[in-house]
Amino acid sequence: MKEIKSIAALASRFGTLPGVGRKTALRYAYAVIDMSEQDVDAFCAALREVKSSVKLCAECGNFTDDEVCELCKTRHGKQICVVAYPKDVIAIEKTGAFDGKYHVLHGTLSPMNNRTPDDLNIKSLLGRLNGIDEVIIATNPDVEGEATAVYLARLIKPLGVKVTRIAQGISMGSELEYADAVTLSQALGRRTAL
Amino acid sequence: MKEIKSIAALASRFGTLPGVGRKTALRYAYAVIDMSEQDVDAFCAALREVKSSVKLCAECGNFTDDEVCELCKTRHGKQICVVAYPKDVIAIEKTGAFDGKYHVLHGTLSPMNNRTPDDLNIKSLLGRLNGIDEVIIATNPDVEGEATAVYLARLIKPLGVKVTRIAQGISMGSELEYADAVTLSQALGRRTAL
Numbered sequence: 092m093k094e095i096k097s098i099a100a101l102a103s104r105f106g107t108l109p110g111v112g113r114k115t116a117l118r119y120a121y122a123v124i125d126m127s128e129q130d131v132d133a134f135c136a137a138l139r140e141v142k143s144s145v146k147l148c149a150e151c152g153n154f155t156d157d158e159v160c161e162l163c164k165t166r167h168g169k170q171i172c173v174v175a176y177p178k179d180v181i182a183i184e185k186t187g188a189f190d191g192k193y194h195v196l197h198g199t200l201s202p203m204n205n206r207t208p209d210d211l212n213i214k215s216l217l218g219r220l221n222g223i224d225e226v227i228i229a230t231n232p233d234v235e236g237e238a239t240a241v242y243l244a245r246l247i248k249p250l251g252v253k254v255t256r257i258a259q260g261i262s263m264g265s266e267l268e269y270a271d272a273v274t275l276s277q278a279l280g281r282r283t284a285l
Numbered sequence: 286m287k288e289i290k291s292i293a294a295l296a297s298r299f300g301t302l303p304g305v306g307r308k309t310a311l312r313y314a315y316a317v318i319d320m321s322e323q324d325v326d327a328f329c330a331a332l333r334e335v336k337s338s339v340k341l342c343a344e345c346g347n348f349t350d351d352e353v354c355e356l357c358k359t360r361h362g363k364q365i366c367v368v369a370y371p372k373d374v375i376a377i378e379k380t381g382a383f384d385g386k387y388h389v390l391h392g393t394l395s396p397m398n399n400r401t402p403d404d405l406n407i408k409s410l411l412g413r414l415n416g417i418d419e420v421i422i423a424t425n426p427d428v429e430g431e432a433t434a435v436y437l438a439r440l441i442k443p444l445g446v447k448v449t450r451i452a453q454g455i456s457m458g459s460e461l462e463y464a465d466a467v468t469l470s471q472a473l474g475r476r477t478a479l
Contacts, residue, residue, distance in 0.1 A: 095338075096350060097331070097335045097339060098348070100331045104328045107316075107324070108313045109312055109313070118303055118304070119302045120335060121348075122302050123332060123335050124335060126301070126336070135329040137294045138298075139325060139329065141291045141294075142322060144289075144290075145289060145291060145292060145318050154292070156290060181311075
């Protein structure tokens with residue numbers, strides 16, 4: 092069946108969003124046909140507004156629509172939690188378990204992908220360590236995340252600041268039976284006293 | 286955490302797409318931040334283009350960017366397959382099992398939702414029956430789809446045109462164990478000789 096060009100074009104745009112396959116993209120495009128003219132205009136305006144208003148916080152590098160982000164303005168703790176991406180800040184904020192400041196690297200070190208320390212938001216982190224007691228490194232527990240954590244620890248520890256790493260182990264509510272071998276062996280190795 | 290207004294606004298737009306929840310919508314909005322200016326412009330252009338170029342085929346009511354759709358132009362069989370929505374045409378075309386014409390109702394009869402025959406694309410169907418042998422009703426096998434099928438059959442049969450309904454039964458590859466009772470009892474009642 093010959094597809095309608097404009098629908099196919101819109102579907103391929105939707106297809107650039109994360110996790111959207113051909114079928115879902117087409118479904119979204121069809122939904123747009125059913126939208127009112129005003130809704131489509133508002134959709135476009137929202138797209139452009141995000142692109143024009145969202146910038147990086149001058150302090151932590153997180154997304155903001157101001158010079159300095161809300162979290163940098165309101166948090167005055169002595170801890171900085173370092174994450175790879177803005178979405179990681181959201182994940183940690185949702186836990187409610189951390190009330191310090193953040194620092195967003197916008198990536199992790201990856202020799203394979205030619206991402207060196209100069210490509211990450213690291214220099215400004217060093218400039219923020221005044222009055223900071225602890226830097227918590229909350230990059231993902233994968234090869235790149237680990238490499239980035241080790242790199243940052245080597246950089247920051249000599250400055251007299253404690254550097255910690257979020258714990259790795261068995262997820263809450265998961266079953267040992269289904270845990271991967273690496274996670275399980277690390278959980279054993281890092282066992283804690285009861 | 287205070288959300289950035291423009292990101293929240295865009296996420297709520299994405300949230301109007303079918304099957305997109307809060308979390309997915311936010312994920313899409315974040316992806317837009319990472320798009321280039323040109324990509325966002327192209328996205329907007331594609332949205333508007335769909336809205337402005339897609340209209341309904343003057344014959345069958347399916348989406349088209351022309352006066353008459355590609356299928357109406359190229360199909361010359363003596364069968365018309367009646368479906369509720371344009372996406373149903375795509376589903377049937379994918380099977381390759383039908384090479385006749387289509388007719389899109391843009392809905393099904395629903396007294397509950399105040400959808401009467403006048404709200405559906407039915408009148409133009411009656412005007413298309415010249416030279417047609419069979420009208421296949423391919424609405425969904427739910428209450429509204431069945432009601433619509435029965436209504437159309439009563440309308441069309443007196444005009445001397447055969448009216449058929451797509452078969453209902455156990456899906457190919459499914460397991461009896463998991464079939465719902467209605468489907469299973471219908472599959473039994475409509476059993477065919479081997």
